[in-house]
Amino acid sequence: MATTADISNGICIEFNGELYTVVEFQHVKPGKGGAFVRTKLKHIPSGRILQNTFQSGVKINIQRIERRPYQFLYKDNEDYHFMHVETFEQVMIPESLINAPQFLKEGQEVEIVFHAETETPLFCELPTYVVLEITYSEPGLRGDTATNAMKPAILETGAEIRVPLFINVGDKIKVNTQTGEYGERVNKD
Numbered sequence: 001m002a003t004t005a006d007i008s009n010g011i012c013i014e015f016n017g018e019l020y021t022v023v024e025f026q027h028v029k030p031g032k033g034g035a036f037v038r039t040k041l042k043h044i045p046s047g048r049i050l051q052n053t054f055q056s057g058v059k060i061n062i063q064r065i066e067r068r069p070y071q072f073l074y075k076d077n078e079d080y081h082f083m084h085v086e087t088f089e090q091v092m093i094p095e096s097l098i099n100a101p102q103f104l105k106e107g108q109e110v111e112i113v114f115h116a117e118t119e120t121p122l123f124c125e126l127p128t129y130v131v132l133e134i135t136y137s138e139p140g141l142r143g144d145t146a147t148n149a150m151k152p153a154i155l156e157t158g159a160e161i162r163v164p165l166f167i168n169v170g171d172k173i174k175v176n177t178q179t180g181e182y183g184e185r186v187n188k189d
Helices: none
Strands: 012-015 018-028 036-043 049-055 059-063 065-075 079-084 090-094 109-115 120-125 129-137 150-155 160-164 172-176 182-186
Antiparallel strands (some): 012 018, 018 036, 065 109, 109 120, 172 182
């Protein structure tokens, strides 16, 4: 069993019966009293950030998690189906475990994080930026580019985002999956 001396950024621990990853930590040795470790923990299922202080030397339960490359195949009524890139093993994941399901398209590569001991999927992460095509957008008005005006546009996945006025139907754009915002236009090859 590990102690607080083993805490580092990115490790996964079991705390109060739940899985958390360590986002930030700081060992503190005050002049008076015992040392302690101040941490910021991210709750794996919900993404909530929790701040906690551990007394120095307290035993912690480190959990092993694995990131595995998968490819999105299709969505049925409730679940999303993915295939492992190397072993071709298929897994089904509910929408609640995916960080940005509205930007998933068939063939998209993602990383699924598994709890190594129980082999259960914990969450699915899309890359920070994905390239998607605009399927519908109102035409921009000529000469209205002096301001940072935005207009709604619908992507090939059905998601709606706001894009600059110069973006048209058929353009490919980078979308930030963490914020859901327009990144940049991608040149057509």
